[in-house]
Amino acid sequence: MPTVGYVNRTDRLYALVEELRAVAPRPRSARWLAGKFEVSARTVERDIGALQQSGVPIYAEPGRTGGYCLDRSHTLPPVNLTPGEAVAMALALRRLDGTPFRAEAGSALRKLVAAMRKDDAAAAQDLAARVHLLGDAGSPPPMPHVLGTRRVLRIGYADREGAVTRREVEPLGYVGKPDHWYLVAWCRLREQVRVFRTDRITSIAATAEVPPPRPLRREDLDIPYGVVEQLTLAG
Known part of the structure; x- marks a missing residue:
């Protein structure tokens, strides 16, 4: 049986769901899953418990040939969310802070991330790690779409007096406030990190x-001023 190393827990949770979906309704034992994903059986049990708490319909079948099985009739096929869409949903959750549905929204986001393709989930985690919010940011405005790219950007930028310069910048991250966003980038004109x-x-x-x-x-x-908080896809 081939083994696969999953350093990132989000990747492993996604792969666990896909493995159980592929063989459903047949079960997989914790020992079998532990061997496949190169972790301990206890880690598998913790991961399965986390998925169950998030609402994924995984059940334990008792007996010598038992194990964990997935109810395919209550699951969806992999969701083709883009990394940008996943990060946009995480930002949207900020608007639910303090409402009775915040926990449910967080659970929904975790399910969607777990159902994303492995590469897309990893790209979403990478993008989220580059987005930061001031602790009192609350609900920042929509982030400009093109700023989600990892490619070099050519921009025109106006200073406080309105004078515009042309620059090539390498995006590094983003900081959101209640009224606007900042792009943190390596500026090739100034040869240093600029905001x-x-x-x-x-x-x-x-x-x-x-x-x-x-x-x-x-x-x-x-x-x-303020406390900078990194965006998370953990809901």
Whole structure:
């Protein structure tokens, strides 16, 4: 039996659901699943418990040939959410803070992420990790769509006096406030990390160039007021 290493728990949860869906209604034992995913049986049991708490219809069949099985009649096929759509849903959940449906919305997001294709789920996690909100941001405005790309952007940017400069920037991350968004990027004109208010971006175009990876350091997010909080897809 081939083994697959899943370092990311979200990837493993998705793969567990897909494995059980593929063989349903036949069961898979915790020992069998542990061998496939190169984890302990106890880890499998914890993962199954987390999926059950999120509402995934997984049941335990007793007996020597028993194990965990999925009720296919109560599940959906893989959801073709894009990484941007998943992050947009996580941002939308912020509007439900303090309402009676916040927990249910979080559970729905976890189910959708677990049902995404492995590569898309990983890309969504990567994008979410680059989105930060000020602790008092509440519900920030919609993030400009094109800013979700990892490609080099050509932008026109107006300063406080309205003077526009043309720049090529490498997106690193995003910070949301109640009234507007900031793009954190490596500016090739200034040759350093700069922060751009998105409402001052007068034009924008994504190029075909994928820039080399650059880390988004904590000091790049050193905002003198408020607490910066990283967006999560955990709901």
